[in-house]
Amino acid sequence: MNDKDRQFMSRAIFLAKKGKFTTSPNPNVGCVIVQNNRIVGESYHSKTGESHAEVLAMKKAGHFLKGATVYVTLEPCNHYGLTPPCVDELINAKISKIFVSMTDPNPKVSGKSLIKLKKSGVQVISGLLKDESEKINLGFIKRMKQGLPYITIKMATSINSKVIPINFEKNKWISSYKSRQDVQEIRAQSSAVLTTGSTIVSDDSRLNVRWNDFSDELKNIYPEKEIRQPVRIVIDTKNKVHENHKIVNTPGECWLFRSQFSKKRWKKNVKEFSTKLDSEGRIDLIYTMKQIARRKINSILIESGPTFASSLLSLNLFDQIILYIAPKFFGSQSKELIIISKESEINNISKLRFVQVKKIGKDVRVILKKKES
Numbered sequence: 001m002n003d004k005d006r007q008f009m010s011r012a013i014f015l016a017k018k019g020k021f022t023t024s025p026n027p028n029v030g031c032v033i034v035q036n037n038r039i040v041g042e043s044y045h046s047k048t049g050e051s052h053a054e055v056l057a058m059k060k061a062g063h064f065l066k067g068a069t070v071y072v073t074l075e076p077c078n079h080y081g082l083t084p085p086c087v088d089e090l091i092n093a094k095i096s097k098i099f100v101s102m103t104d105p106n107p108k109v110s111g112k113s114l115i116k117l118k119k120s121g122v123q124v125i126s127g128l129l130k131d132e133s134e135k136i137n138l139g140f141i142k143r144m145k146q147g148l149p150y151i152t153i154k155m156a157t158s159i160n161s162k163v164i165p166i167n168f169e170k171n172k173w174i175s176s177y178k179s180r181q182d183v184q185e186i187r188a189q190s191s192a193v194l195t196t197g198s199t200i201v202s203d204d205s206r207l208n209v210r211w212n213d214f215s216d217e218l219k220n221i222y223p224e225k226e227i228r229q230p231v232r233i234v235i236d237t238k239n240k241v242h243e244n245h246k247i248v249n250t251p252g253e254c255w256l257f258r259s260q261f262s263k264k265r266w267k268k269n270v271k272e273f274s275t276k277l278d279s280e281g282r283i284d285l286i287y288t289m290k291q292i293a294r295r296k297i298n299s300i301l302i303e304s305g306p307t308f309a310s311s312l313l314s315l316n317l318f319d320q321i322i323l324y325i326a327p328k329f330f331g332s333q334s335k336e337l338i339i340i341s342k343e344s345e346i347n348n349i350s351k352l353r354f355v356q357v358k359k360i361g362k363d364v365r366v367i368l369k370k371k372e373s
Helices: 003-019 053-064 086-092 112-119 130-135 138-146 177-189 197-203 216-221 285-294 306-314 343-348
Strands: 030-035 038-044 069-074 097-102 123-126 150-157 162-164 192-196 231-235 254-258 270-274 299-302 320-325 352-360 363-370
Touching: 003 030, 003 038, 003 053, 003 069, 003 097, 003 130, 030 053, 038 053, 053 069, 053 086, 086 112, 097 130, 112 123, 130 138, 138 150, 150 162, 150 177, 150 306, 177 299, 177 320, 177 352, 177 363, 192 197, 197 231, 197 306, 231 285, 254 285, 299 306, 306 343, 320 352
Parallel strands: 069 097, 097 123, 150 299, 150 320, 192 231, 192 299, 231 254, 254 270
Antiparallel strands: 030 038, 030 069, 320 363, 352 363
């Protein structure tokens, strides 16, 4: 491997990122095809059911394909799904060498394509810029390996770690417009946005992606029709959500997870799921998250109140925290950012590491992850 190889794989990773708003539940994949140190074809996977990155890049390469070197961010698929196996297409094209950044965590693939390529006489080199490729597919990897979605808890707070001041006006925000714009981008990258019945009753939120709130830069790259709406999920233990709430009347899928089915007739976009309770009569969150992952949800953005966020933290059921800190102070009677009183529950929470501290408009955005992730 040399600097040129890294350059071409970096290009493939750059292309893969273009699918971040549209590919779920599929992974983000980019492919570059090179002949005599010149790119002759490149592409990325954009949507489930559409051609994979390798096939699109091969079409562009045309007659330059034979004997070419392929750089792909994820191991090519070897099974029939909504599209034919890419590995067979590559073998039939008589490429000479392939650089594969990361092995596919899908048990159906998981190294099998690399073996098939080698047996067909293709030189296979794996692991080039593996960490970078994994970073753009954290949700897909976790769902495949652990049967759980990648969970991000989003919170907004004052400088003194308060979240809801007394007499706070409904539909007013703690964070600035720029921060809320940033949240729209994070929502758009998520497979699902999750909240609770109590939050819906309090805020009557839609939790959809609003293209008009995107930055001008993003609007120029992604037309409104290209943006995929995440599934909106409500953990609604006490069946608080009703047919007049905005979340069930906004276009896009809405899933209600409840302890028991209601007798309501919902619109076609709304689905009810019954899930089991824990020993304290609350919805079993670990079991429910596994249910959600089985429905092909790679990543979840949590947008709830402090009580639910604290429950996830105490169960260690999260991967990342995104915290928006506004330059404000709220009084002592305001709600705390985190509500965990038991020392044992605090000790359960994984140690965290700072990933990024960045100024967003008037606020500061802090991203934290578990030390082991």
